[in-house]
Structure formats: C-alpha cells, structure tokens
Amino acid sequence: MxxxxxxxxxxxxxxxxxxxxxxxxxxxxxxxxxxxxxxxxxxxxxxxxxxxxxxxxxxxxxxxxxxxxxxxxxxxxxxxxxxxxxxxxxxxxxxxxxxxxxxxxxxxxxxxxxxxxxxxxxxxxxxxxxxxxxxxxxxxxxxxxxxxxxxxxxxxxxxxxxxxxxxxxxxxxxxxxxxxxxxxxxxxxxxxxxxxxxxxxxxxxxxxxxxxxxxxxxxxxxxxxxxxxxxxxxxxxxxxxxxxxxxGEKLVPPTIAERVDVCKQHLEFSIRWKGPKTGIFEMRRHYTNYFKGIEHFKPFRMRLVEAGSYEETLEILDEIAEQYLQMC
The missing domain is CATH 3.20.20.70 (Aldolase class I)
Structure with a gap:
C-alpha cells in the first residue's frame, strides 16, 4: 500500500x-x-x-x-x-x-x-x-x-x-x-x-x-x-x-461513442467552470487528442474548432457519433 x-x-x-x-x-x-x-x-x-x-x-x-x-x-x-x-x-x-x-x-x-x-x-x-x-x-x-x-x-x-x-x-x-x-x-x-x-x-x-x-x-x-x-x-x-x-488482459479501446460522451462531459464542465466563451475556446486544444487516429476526421476537427456555441458543438459531436457508429 x-x-x-x-x-x-x-x-x-x-x-x-x-x-x-x-x-x-x-x-x-x-x-x-x-x-x-x-x-x-x-x-x-x-x-x-x-x-x-x-x-x-x-x-x-x-x-x-x-x-x-x-x-x-x-x-x-x-x-x-x-x-x-x-x-x-x-x-x-x-x-x-x-x-x-x-x-x-x-x-x-x-x-x-x-x-x-x-x-x-x-x-x-x-x-x-x-x-x-x-x-x-x-x-x-x-x-x-x-x-x-x-x-x-x-x-x-x-x-x-x-x-x-x-x-x-x-x-x-x-x-x-x-x-x-x-x-x-x-x-x-x-x-x-x-x-x-x-x-x-x-x-x-x-x-x-x-x-x-x-x-x-x-x-x-x-x-x-x-x-x-x-x-x-x-x-x-x-x-x-x-x-x-x-x-493481464488489455481492455478494448473506447468506441467513438465513448469518446464523444467523455468529450461532452469535459466540454460541459469547461463551460460551467470558465463560462461559455472561455470554456468553448479552451476546449479546442483537446479535440485533436480525443479523436486521434480516426480516419478522415479533419473536416470534423475544423468544424469543432470553429464552433462558437455549446449547442453547435454538441450537434457536431452527435454527428461524429452517428457517422462513426461502428468504429472503435
């Protein structure tokens, strides 16, 4: 211990x-x-x-x-x-x-x-x-x-x-x-x-x-x-x-849906703690890492970085979860 x-x-x-x-x-x-x-x-x-x-x-x-x-x-x-x-x-x-x-x-x-x-x-x-x-x-x-x-x-x-x-x-x-x-x-x-x-x-x-x-x-x-x-x-x-x-066994990596869910939690807390403007802005540095290694993700990343509101960001994240439904 x-x-x-x-x-x-x-x-x-x-x-x-x-x-x-x-x-x-x-x-x-x-x-x-x-x-x-x-x-x-x-x-x-x-x-x-x-x-x-x-x-x-x-x-x-x-x-x-x-x-x-x-x-x-x-x-x-x-x-x-x-x-x-x-x-x-x-x-x-x-x-x-x-x-x-x-x-x-x-x-x-x-x-x-x-x-x-x-x-x-x-x-x-x-x-x-x-x-x-x-x-x-x-x-x-x-x-x-x-x-x-x-x-x-x-x-x-x-x-x-x-x-x-x-x-x-x-x-x-x-x-x-x-x-x-x-x-x-x-x-x-x-x-x-x-x-x-x-x-x-x-x-x-x-x-x-x-x-x-x-x-x-x-x-x-x-x-x-x-x-x-x-x-x-x-x-x-x-x-x-x-x-x-x-x-001694490896866990299955998080699915895209899990990545989206935790990213949402992170975003919500960021807004709650820092306020909408700063909270949304400072989350931009995290999106690349949350979805690292996912093929053809760049258009989504650009949209996430450019999103100006909580609602818009949620819509994009939901779209990501839907499009990559079957991926890990």
Whole structure:
C-alpha cells in the first residue's frame, strides 16, 4: 500500500501529472472518473498568488470528488514560496507539491522549476521553508538533473527526504532534454533501491501503455507512476493500466461513442467552470487528442474548432457519433 503520510493511494497508484493549460478541473474530472488515484493542479506561480493574480487564484479551485488532490507551486524566491504555500494551505488540499522539474524557458530561465537543480542548497532551503509553512504533506517533482553531466537527483532525493518531504516524483529526463528522446528510468530505479530512501518514489516519463506501466513497475520497483501527455484526450489510459495490472488482459479501446460522451462531459464542465466563451475556446486544444487516429476526421476537427456555441458543438459531436457508429 503506497501512502503519502496518512493518504492511502492503493497498491500501485496512478498519478495525473500537473500540466500547464491542461490539468484544470474539467480535465481532472474525466481523469478521476477513469481511475486516476492522485491528481495535481496546474503548476501555480508563487509570485502570482502573492500578487493575488486572478489566473493564479483560479488554479486553486479544487473539488471534493477530486481527493486526494495536491496543489503544485513553483517560484524562484524562498520567501515567496513560503508565503504561497500558506495561501494554498487555506483552500485545504491534501498536499502541497513543489515543482523543481519544469524545463520551459519562462520558468527555468527565471530561476524556478528545473533551474533549482543547479543550486541544491537553495532547493533544500526553499523546500524546508515550504514544509515549515504548512501542516500538509509536502512532495516534490523534479528531473534527473540539469544536463547529462549533472544528474544529481540521487543527492536531491536524500537531502529532501532528510528535511521532511513525504514523496518524490522523478521525470526520467534532464532539463536540457526537455521532452525529447527516451526517458531514462535507471536512476529512478537506483533511488528506489537506495536503503536510505523510505519515502514513496514515483516514476514519470513515457508511460503511454498498460504494458509499459507494468514493465516499469517490475523493472524499477517504483511505488507508482505519473502519467502526463499520454492522458491528454485519452483519460481511459488510467482504467486500461489498472485492468491490465489486475488481469493481464488489455481492455478494448473506447468506441467513438465513448469518446464523444467523455468529450461532452469535459466540454460541459469547461463551460460551467470558465463560462461559455472561455470554456468553448479552451476546449479546442483537446479535440485533436480525443479523436486521434480516426480516419478522415479533419473536416470534423475544423468544424469543432470553429464552433462558437455549446449547442453547435454538441450537434457536431452527435454527428461524429452517428457517422462513426461502428468504429472503435
């Protein structure tokens, strides 16, 4: 049984990765319904919370059915991270997560995210400040290191455990790699086998099938896996992995009708949470993924992207379900 302090997550939990402009409440809702065991908000700027920026504040929205849910914070200033953790604690999540892994320029080049992998003493001080600012469990997500010459995550794991983090998620790439190449889980496995490490270690990177989740569980002995890009437009990956691990058999992929149904649920929640205009606009990024691999779908995708109302979008989705009735 994997546990983060007193939060029980099951024998081999599947975590939904925090993804900017993706893992908002509407997306989390469909992932939770399909078996995600632990989810995180989109990463939230500590400076944005302190300034009371509307976008940052909105990202604090969590719902009871999402539990257990973590709020992920990032920033470059220790005091700002401490203050933002206090603010986040007030909305009563189950845990606080610190992002030491984001590789994008507007985060890492400002001294936040993966940039802290270049300054381990500051990372330790920042983490300690966050831990002292909240009664909640504090977890960390990071990468192997800044580049191939500085894969310092084994040191990071020991030092952060020593000051009190409750779990560690490791993405099997360096910051320089961004999301290119193949994730290397070798160090993740070594950290899990380290007799000094007693907190849960979750692996992240390239988990895109039930077979791979099972193989990585066996080979690297991690306590669970975090799934990111493979879940976009395909929340069924959580239920497929769970079924495969329980039975050794693969589930039949969702039919077009199922894809349409979940897409509708996502759309409805998006409108309810963001309002009609923003809700419809921001769903446009998801249609390609929901219907990926379907032949001759481009005309429908163009119509979905151009649809300006909820009713029009529903009509198109119903037409898709009807036309592809017999397809999977």
């Amino acid at each position: 994997a546990k983060i302090r007193n939060i029980e997550l099951g024998a081999f939990p599947l975590l939904l990765a925090p993804m900017e402009d993706v893992s908002d409440p509407p997306f989390r809702a469909v992932c939770k319904a399909n078996g995600a065991d632990l989810m995180y908000t989109e990463f939230i700027s500590s400076e944005g919370l302190i300034r009371d920026a509307a976008k940052s504040r909105q990202k604090l929205d969590i719902f009871e059915y999402e539990r257990p849910i973590g709020i992920q914070l990032f920033g470059s200033e220790i005091e700002h991270m401490r203050m933002s953790a206090e603010i986040a604690t007030q909305v009563n999540p189950d845990l606080i997560d610190i992002n030491y892994g984001c590789p994008v320029k507007n985060v890492a080049c400002k001294g936040a995210g993966a940039a802290l992998l270049q300054d381990i003493p500051k990372m330790v001080k920042m983490t300690e400040a966050v831990i002292k600012s909240t009664h909640l469990p504090v977890t960390v997500k990071t990468r192997l290191g800044w580049d191939d010459d500085t894969k310092n995550v084994p040191e990071v794991a020991e030092r952060l455990q020593d000051i009190g983090i409750a779990a560690l998620t490791i993405h099997g790439r360096t910051r320089v790699q961004m999301y290119k190449g193949v994730a290397d889980w070798t160090l993740i496995g070594e950290i899990k086998r380290n007799p000094r490490i007693n907190i849960p270690i979750f692996g992240n990177g390239d988990i895109d099938s039930p077979e791979k989740a099972m193989a990585y569980r066996t080979q690297y002995n991690v306590d669970g896996v975090m799934i990111g890009r493979a879940s976009i437009g395909y929340p069924w990956i959580f239920r497929e992995i769970k079924h495969y691990m329980a039975t």
